[in-house]
Amino acid sequence: MECIWVKSITYILLVFSFTFPQKSQAQEKSTDTLFLLKKLDHSIFIEYSKKSKFYKYISDFKFAKADSESYNNSLNFLKSKHVKLTKRKITDLPKKWIALKYFNKNFYTYYPSDFYSHFKVSITDTAFIDFGGEGPTANKIIDYKKINGQTFSFSLTGLERPKRKLTIHIIDKLKGIAIFEELPEKNRSQYLLMIDVTKIRQLPIVVNYCKTQKQEEFEFDEFEYKKILKVK
Numbered sequence: 115m116e117c118i119w120v121k122s123i124t125y126i127l128l129v130f131s132f133t134f135p136q137k138s139q140a141q142e143k144s145t146d147t148l149f150l151l152k153k154l155d156h157s158i159f160i161e162y163s164k165k166s167k168f169y170k171y172i173s174d175f176k177f178a179k180a181d182s183e184s185y186n187n188s189l190n191f192l193k194s195k196h197v198k199l200t201k202r203k204i205t206d207l208p209k210k211w212i213a214l215k216y217f218n219k220n221f222y223t224y225y226p227s228d229f230y231s232h233f234k235v236s237i238t239d240t241a242f243i244d245f246g247g248e249g250p251t252a253n254k255i256i257d258y259k260k261i262n263g264q265t266f267s268f269s270l271t272g273l274e275r276p277k278r279k280l281t282i283h284i285i286d287k288l289k290g291i292a293i294f295e296e297l298p299e300k301n302r303s304q305y306l307l308m309i310d311v312t313k314i315r316q317l318p319i320v321v322n323y324c325k326t327q328k329q330e331e332f333e334f335d336e337f338e339y340k341k342i343l344k345v346k
Contacts, residue, residue: 222320224319291307294308
């Protein structure tokens with residue numbers, strides 16, 4: 115009888131061990147971190163903790179010395195064209211944005227290996243500032259319109275593009291997610307996912323980290339912009 119009872123307990127334990135999935139090695143190390151790649155000194159991982167230090171790095175809008183030079187060059191260009199920056203009231207729209215990524219049907223912020231590819235935008239009462247690989251550049255806001263509660267349009271001019279049309283489509287107000295739609299001169303729109311910088315900690319962050327050198331950037335999925343905006 116005792117032998118039968120022991121066998122029954124053993125069977126139950128085996129059933130439970132196969133029923134519940136085992137944690138991966140990465141998940142065992144930290145409940146807040148999931149590794150996508152771990153190779154020598156290079157690792158790519160998703161960090162879920164809202165206290166992650168990497169959020170601070172991707173949302174820094176402070177000017178370094180080189181940034182000041184780039185910004186001043188854009189101002190000098192506008193001055194040479196007799197274009198003055200004037201104050202304009204920008205309402206109902208977040209003022210600072212950073213690029214957002216899409217992977218496996220989820221949104222992520224991204225800490226890149228090379229910050230040259232990290233795009234940010236700052237909207238002030240006098241300028242629309244692009245933070246690109248070569249540094250920040252100021253654009254004069256010629257016109258601004260609030261089309262509705264989710265759509266905002268800008269007419270801009272600046273060093274890189276003298277005639278620029280930009281529409282910001284808010285697709286998730288709670289999470290601060292938007293599509294920036296650029297209309298180039300050839301009438302073919304370009305799209306970019308962006309997020310309100312004050313909302314970035316609501317989403318996990320993908321970190322591409324290497325101590326010694328720059329690595330290839332992580333390949334994210336293409337977002338279906340036209341489907342969301344219903345553009346033909």
